[in-house]
Amino acid sequence: MTPGPRADEGTTLRVAVDRARCCGSGNCVLAVPEVFEQDDADGLVLLRDPAPRAALRERLDRAVDLCPAGAIRVG
Amino acid sequence: MTQSTKTELPQWPPVNSARSPFTPLDDAERQRYVGPVTRVLLPTGATAWLVSRHTDVRQLLRHPAFSSDLSRPGFPLLRPLPPEATRNSEGTFIQLDGDAHFRLRRMLTAEFMIKNVRRIEPLIAQTVDEALADLAAAGAPADLVSTFALPMPSKVICHLLGVPYADHDFFQSRSRVLLDRGTSPEEIQHTVGELRDYLRALIDRKRVRLDEADDLLIRLIRERVEPGELGVDELVGMALLLLIAGHETTANMIGLSVLLLTRHPEQYALLRDRPELAAGLVDELLRYLSIVRTGLLRVATEDVEIGGRLIRAGEGAIVLIALANRDAEVFDEPDGFDPYRQAHRHLAFGFGMHQCIGQPLARAELRIALVELARRFPDLRVTADPQELSTRDNSIVFGLDALPVTW
Ligand code: SF4
Numbered sequence: 265m266t267p268g269p270r271a272d273e274g275t276t277l278r279v280a281v282d283r284a285r286c287c288g289s290g291n292c293v294l295a296v297p298e299v300f301e302q303d304d305a306d307g308l309v310l311l312r313d314p315a316p317r318a319a320l321r322e323r324l325d326r327a328v329d330l331c332p333a334g335a336i337r338v339g
Numbered sequence: 340m341t342q343s344t345k346t347e348l349p350q351w352p353p354v355n356s357a358r359s360p361f362t363p364l365d366d367a368e369r370q371r372y373v374g375p376v377t378r379v380l381l382p383t384g385a386t387a388w389l390v391s392r393h394t395d396v397r398q399l400l401r402h403p404a405f406s407s408d409l410s411r412p413g414f415p416l417l418r419p420l421p422p423e424a425t426r427n428s429e430g431t432f433i434q435l436d437g438d439a440h441f442r443l444r445r446m447l448t449a450e451f452m453i454k455n456v457r458r459i460e461p462l463i464a465q466t467v468d469e470a471l472a473d474l475a476a477a478g479a480p481a482d483l484v485s486t487f488a489l490p491m492p493s494k495v496i497c498h499l500l501g502v503p504y505a506d507h508d509f510f511q512s513r514s515r516v517l518l519d520r521g522t523s524p525e526e527i528q529h530t531v532g533e534l535r536d537y538l539r540a541l542i543d544r545k546r547v548r549l550d551e552a553d554d555l556l557i558r559l560i561r562e563r564v565e566p567g568e569l570g571v572d573e574l575v576g577m578a579l580l581l582l583i584a585g586h587e588t589t590a591n592m593i594g595l596s597v598l599l600l601t602r603h604p605e606q607y608a609l610l611r612d613r614p615e616l617a618a619g620l621v622d623e624l625l626r627y628l629s630i631v632r633t634g635l636l637r638v639a640t641e642d643v644e645i646g647g648r649l650i651r652a653g654e655g656a657i658v659l660i661a662l663a664n665r666d667a668e669v670f671d672e673p674d675g676f677d678p679y680r681q682a683h684r685h686l687a688f689g690f691g692m693h694q695c696i697g698q699p700l701a702r703a704e705l706r707i708a709l710v711e712l713a714r715r716f717p718d719l720r721v722t723a724d725p726q727e728l729s730t731r732d733n734s735i736v737f738g739l740d741a742l743p744v745t746w
Binding site for chain 1: 698
C-alpha cells in the first residue's frame with residue numbers, strides 16, 4: 265500500500281447495529297445501501313457488510329447522524 | 340409561577356394571518372421564540388417550554404425521558420381534549436411510549452420499509468397519472484389541491500390499507516376537523532367516534548373474507564389479530580392514524596411545493612429535465628416548508644437538561660421542527676430555498692423512536708408527483724398572489740385550502 269493521504273483506503277471499518285433499538289426508519293439504507301438493508305420479516309436494520317472499506321466513512325458517519333434511534337456504531 | 344408573570348409570557352402558537360405561507364414565523368415572532376429554550380403560555384392556560392434549536396430538538400426527541408402520552412399530567416395540549424381521550428386513542432401508537440409504542444410500530448415497519456415502497460412505486464405512478472389526467476380534463480383554470488394534491492395520496496393510502504376511496508369525502512372532512520386546533524372537545528369526541536365506527540365496520544367486514552383480497556389491514560388481521568397478538572380496537576386506532584397521516588401531510592406538502600416551485604420556474608423546469616435531482620429537491624422542500632409548524636408535543640418524566648435549561652419532570656415541551664429546520668448552525672442561509680443544498684439533516688419527519696414511519700412513502704409520492712406534474716404541465720402557473728391564498732393556520736398540519744392554477 266502506498267503511504268500518504270489515501271493510505272487508509274485499503275483498510276476496513278467496523279460497523280455494528282442494535283436491532284433492539286432500531287425503529288425501522290430506513291435512513292441508514294438511504295445513506296449507505298452497500299452496508300445496510302432492512303429485514304424482509306420485520307423491516308428492521310440488517311448489516312450487509314460489517315467490515316466496509318474506509319472510503320465509505322463519510323457516508324457511514326451520515327448514517328450514524330441520521331439514525332433517529334441511535335442504533336448504529338462505526339469504529 | 341404567579342398569574343401576573345404568566346400573562347407576560349409569549350403565547351404559543353402565535354396568531355398572525357399576514358405571514359407568508361413559506362415563513363413558519365415572521366422576524367418579530369422569531370425574536371420572541373427562537374434561541375435557548377424559552378417558556379410560553381398555551382391556549383389552555385398552561386405553560387410549556389419551547390425548544391427550537393436543531394441540536395436541542397434532536398437531543399430532546401431522542402431522550403427516553405420525554406413522553407408522548409397526552410394523558411400524562413403536564414402534557415402540553417394546544418387545545419382541551421375530551422375526557423374520553425385515552426379510550427379514543429387505543430392503537431394510536433404516536434401517543435405511546437417505550438415498549439407499548441414499539442410493539443405496535445414494529446407490526447408496521449416491514450410494510451413501510453424502503454424496498455416495499457419501491458415495489459409500490461408503479462401504483463403511485465399510476466395514481467399520479469390518473470390524477471393528472473383528471474386535472475387536464477378539468478381544464479384551466481383548476482384548483483390543484485382538490486384535483487391533484489389531495490386525491491393522489493388519499494387514493495394511495497386507501498389502496499394500501501384497503502379502505503374504499505369512494506368514502507373519501509367522509510374521512511377527509513373528519514380528518515380536517517380533528518387536525519383543527521379550534522375543534523371543541525365534544526366535537527373531537529364525536530368525530531373520533533365516527534371514524535372509529537367506520538373503520539371498525541370495515542375491519543369486521545374484512546374479517547369474514549380474509550382470503551378474498553390482500554391489503555395492509557387484511558394482513559394485520561390475519562397475522563396479528565387472529566393469533567391474538569393485536570386487539571381489534573388497537574387495529575382500528577392504527578388504521579385511523581395511517582389513514583389521516585397518509586393523506587393530509589402529503590397533500591399539504593404537494594400544494595405548498597407547487598406554489599413554491601412555480602415561483603422558481605428554473606427549479607420547476609429542472610424537475611422535468613433532470614428528474615434524478617428530484618430526491619434532493621424533495622428533502623429541501625421538506626426542510627423549507629416544514630408543515631408541522633405548531634410543534635411536536637412531549638412531557639418530561641424526569642428532570643432533563645436541554646439547551647442549558649433544566650426541564651423538570653411533569654413539565655411540557657413543544658418541539659419546533661420548523662424552526663430547527665431553519666437553524667443557521669446547521670443550514671447555510673436557512674431562509675433561502677436552495678435545492679442544491681444537502682438538506683438531509685432536516686427534521687421534517689421528526690426524530691427519535693417516533694420518526695414518521697411513512698417517510699419512504701411520503702418521499703416517493705412527493706418525488707413522483709412533482710416530476711410528473713412538471714413533465715405534463717411545464718407551463719403551470721398559479722393565478723393568485725401567495726398572500727391571497729387561504730392557508731390552514733389553525734391546523735396541526737399547515738397547508739393551502741386551494742391553489743388556483745392555469746397552464
Ligand atoms: S437509521 Fe437507525 S432506526 Fe432507521 S433503519 Fe437504520 S438503524 Fe434502524
